[in-house]
Amino acid sequence: MLPFSLEVLFGIGVMSAIQQVLFERISPRMNLWEFLQRHELTETRFQNLMTTMLKVNAVLSDAEEKQITNLFVRQWLDELKDTTYHTADFLDEIHSLALAKSQGSDSPYLKKLVQKHIPKLKEMTDKLENIAKHKDVLGLKASFSGKPSPRLQLTSLVDETEGQGGSSIKELGELLHLGGKLSILQLQNVGDAKDAEDADLKKKKNIKELEFSWSRTDRADEGTNQTTILENLHPPENIEKLSIKGECRLLQFEDTMDYPQLQDLSIKSCDFLKKLTLNFSSHLKTLKIHDCGYLRFLKISDNLHQDLNFFRELEIIKCPYLEIFSGRGLPAPNLTSFSVSSCNSLRSMPLQMCTLLASLQTLDISGCPKLVFFPNGGLPPSLQILTIKNCVNLTPQNAWGLRNMTSLICLTIECAYANVTSFPDEHLLPASLTCLQIIGFPGLITLNLSGLRHLTLLKSLEIHSCNRLQFLSGDWRLPSSLSSLKIVGCSSQLTEQCQRVGGIYWDKISHIETQSITATN
Structure with a gap:
């Protein structure tokens, strides 16, 4: 599982500064996640730790106001302050271990230190969860009113792990000012499509990057339910980066024009995706399609009203049943990189490559044994790097127009x-x-x-x-x-x-x- 960062707006005050210390230690730049996965520091607990911090921070503004007149709230804040500092120190220790490991140290002493920190992580998580429970008893409410407040970076994720008391997707609905990057994993375990609706992602305009992930499942009701869940997880219209991964049945993504600011789109491991029609966002820069085992047709919409002037990179890997790029070609005059790999059934490349892809610099075609010819006009003369591998039926090299590629x-x-x-x-x-x-x-x-x-x-x-x-x-x-x-x-x-x-x-x-x-x- 990959980490993601969220931006959450907090009230201005002492506790916000304390929380800043903690969140900086959870920042993804510290590369803790790979270390945790390799050394048995339970990833789910670490996720729960960060989810708990989200819940606590949502009520900080209210708590800072009420502590003036409510002694119990003041004690609650003091306890939170102490626990936060202890947790920050613990994360510093974890970071030091991760740094030592990344620099090549793998001594028995280091392994003992790692084992020592496993129960300590449980202790930190339990303390914070206990504090979080008392927020409801004290009547603390999420409040984001007032002047705009500083944004803090933290690392977390929503993991719908079946049978565990982890964070739930519907809890996102309470966090009105989420921003940055958000990953929602294990979506096959969402039992009620209304939970996805309650997350209310469409209204969270500060989210710039979204990742949706499903894992393999044999549940008979997956088809209809997962389609409804995907519909209810409608990204905000100003989303810039979207990643969809996993076996979501009946997945269709034909309305990228609904997201005019979309720059990066990634679709991976969608085994039930059979066709894809793309009405591109005019700002799209990168499109990556990987491991879609039954994708047969990739259609570039004929209804594009303008060239894709921002489009820079197209990557299609391991789509063994993809046969053709249909449509009148790809009008991407500034596309610089195009890669097609392990597409065993591919019979043709996009039409008019020579003229429509006038800035193409890198072309990599690998593992396409049924590809017989390039489109009329040949390949773009702008090419600088050309790689052709395992395309045994491709027309003889003298038909490729290599001699005219004066930039190769x-x-x-x-x-x-x-x-x-x-x-x-x-x-x-x-x-x-x-x-x-x-x-x-x-x-x-x-x-x-x-x-x-x-x-x-x-x-x-x-x-x-x-x-x-x-x-x-x-x-x-x-x-x-x-x-x-x-x-x-x-x-x-x-x-x-x-x-x-x-x-x-x-x-x-x-x-x-x-x-x-x-x-x-």
């Missing part, structure tokens, strides 16, 4: 092209290349030096797992600009012919500062 710096091709015996063809590659990698060509026998001689900027050439490679053809040397040559997994014949003494190819490579040529074992 790094090219990696890793594909089992059994029919490619010589590479590269003359004038196939652009003269701008500085880095070239060729990997896994089982039929490659000849490295064609005439196809490399015009690469006057080439610095690094790597060839891996081309077991039959044995010839360097042509009367030319490898480019004089080369400073590194690495050939791993070639024929023993080539290795022998590149030797300083007696090697017929030595003159072709002798000028290269760093060279390594090893045969297949």
Whole structure:
């Protein structure tokens, strides 16, 4: 589970300053969460500790006013003050342990200290929970009236862990001024969709980042219930970053235009998502779709009224049934990074890439064996880094338009092209290349030096797992600009012919500062 930060508005006063000390120690910059997970400091207790602090802070303004006339409230605040300082000291100790661990210390003494802190965490949590219970007895109420107050950063989360008395999603409804980043996890355990409605997220305009997460479940009633829950968890319209993770059935996200300020959208592990139509927010910068096992169609809406001028990054990974990008293309003139990986059924890329993606710099296409061709017009000439891996049915390289990519710096091709015996063809590659990698060509026998001689900027050439490679053809040397040559997994014949003494190819490579040529074992 990942931490998240919330911003909560507190009343101005002494207790607010005390709470600031505690919340700074819970700040995510201290990297406590990974340490807690690895060293058995019960994560649920730590979450409960922070949730309790949320509840206490909600009534601080009321308590500070009432302490003047109510002795019991004053005693309650004194007890809270002492416990807060003790908790802050405890968190300092935890942070020191985490820091020692991050710097490589793993001594038996450190492990003993970790074990020592497990019961101490329980003690701190129990004390604060006991104090929190008395707020209701004292009649303290959440109050956010008055002048705007300072914002404090804290780390917490809402975890609907089944069968445990952790924080509940409906408790968010009492926290009127939540802000920053909010993560709501284990949503499959929410039994009543009204709890999601009571959270009233739509009205919490200060929340900028939201994460919704479901885990795997076999409950028969999940479908209808979880769909209702998702509908009731309507994000505020000014949300900037949204992450949806898990097996929420019938998930549809076709109305991103409802969120005009949305900048980052992430959808992961939604196994029941079969199609996705995106009416993009005009401010969208990043879209990531991962591990959606049954997603078949990704449609870019034809109803876009303007180009996606802010869109910078598109990443689609492990969607094995995704077949096509439908629509008339992706009008993203400032998109710089596009990655498609492990999409075994993908047959085509978005249309008009050459013109619509005029600023694309990095393109990575990996594990798409059914991809046969690129769209008409080829790839954008703005590309600087191009990686093609395990796309065995993709049209021959001379149809990619590589020669026209005058900005291309790094090219990696890793594909089992059994029919490619010589590479590269003359004038196939652009003269701008500085880095070239060729990997896994089982039929490659000849490295064609005439196809490399015009690469006057080439610095690094790597060839891996081309077991039959044995010839360097042509009367030319490898480019004089080369400073590194690495050939791993070639024929023993080539290795022998590149030797300083007696090697017929030595003159072709002798000028290269760093060279390594090893045969297949």
